[in-house]
Amino acid sequence: QVHLVQSGTEMKKPGASVRVSCKASGYTFTGRYIHWVRQAPGQGLEWVGRIIPASGDTIYAQSLQGRVTMTSDTSISTGYMDLSRLTSDDSAIYYCATDGGHHDFDDWGQGTLVTVSS
Amino acid sequence: QSALTQPPSASGSPGQSVTISCTGTSSDVGPYNFVSWYQQHPGKAPKLIIYHVTKRPSGVPDRFSGSKSGNTASLTVSGLQAEDEADYYCSSFANSNTWVFGGGTKVTVL
Numbered sequence: 001q002v003h004l005v006q007s008g009t010e011m012k013k014p015g016a017s018v019r020v021s022c023k024a025s026g027y028t029f030t031g032r033y034i035h036w037v038r039q040a041p042g043q044g045l046e047w048v049g050r051i052i053p054a055s056g057d058t059i060y061a062q063s064l065q066g067r068v069t070m071t072s073d074t075s076i077s078t079g080y081m082d083l084s085r086l087t088s089d090d091s092a093i094y095y096c097a098t099d100g101g102h103h104d105f106d107d108w109g110q111g112t113l114v115t116v117s118s
Numbered sequence: 119q120s121a122l123t124q125p126p127s128a129s130g131s132p133g134q135s136v137t138i139s140c141t142g143t144s145s146d147v148g149p150y151n152f153v154s155w156y157q158q159h160p161g162k163a164p165k166l167i168i169y170h171v172t173k174r175p176s177g178v179p180d181r182f183s184g185s186k187s188g189n190t191a192s193l194t195v196s197g198l199q200a201e202d203e204a205d206y207y208c209s210s211f212a213n214s215n216t217w218v219f220g221g222g223t224k225v226t227v228l
């Protein structure tokens with residue numbers, strides 16, 4: 001059974017950076033893609049980007065290009081999302097989700113609340 | 119990448135059916151059969167209920183069904199139950215190996 005456990009709540013000031021982690025278990029880590037999706041308070045879902053842990057290949061949403069970096073550590077089955085130059089518009093719940101090759105988001109982490117405020 | 123278009127709300131009485139549309143473009147929904155649907159209850163993470171336009175993951179009731187015509191996909195919930203009250207989001211694979219979501223539809227069971 002796939003299980004994704006994310007890091008805890010973050011509070012950051014504008015201009016700072018944040019790292020969110022996503023520890024996977026219950027499957028072969030290199031056998032699935034990891035996506036990151038965010039949801040601002042009271043808003044809809046927004047795709048942030050995807051990493052292929054087996055190769056390190058990444059692709060990001062155009063709106064976040066240059067500020068987002070996704071990495072993974074296969075030795076500990078963990079994916080990371082770094083977001084820099086934070087503004088209040090980046091305040092959201094950030095989810096990691098796996099993609100087993102169906103171009104969808106099969107299993108989701110519990111979400112990590114990131115609040116950006118001065 | 120513009121969001122897919124969904125109606126903001128839909129409703130039905132218990133036992134009735136409700137259909138939610140998801141309109142995209144020739145860059146996302148149209149050319150790919152990679153439309154998926156997600157159910158999200160308040161305070162919870164989204165849950166996959168339909169993938170590849172029409173397929174249901176194991177454990178998802180067959181009351182949930184999906185379809186697609188041209189640039190528009192649809193989710194139908196038949197035999198509405200109280201627990202179906204939630205937000206529903208569509209998503210599609212898109213050109214340039216990206217993904218896009220719809221704005222979400224709040225389903226109310228009257």
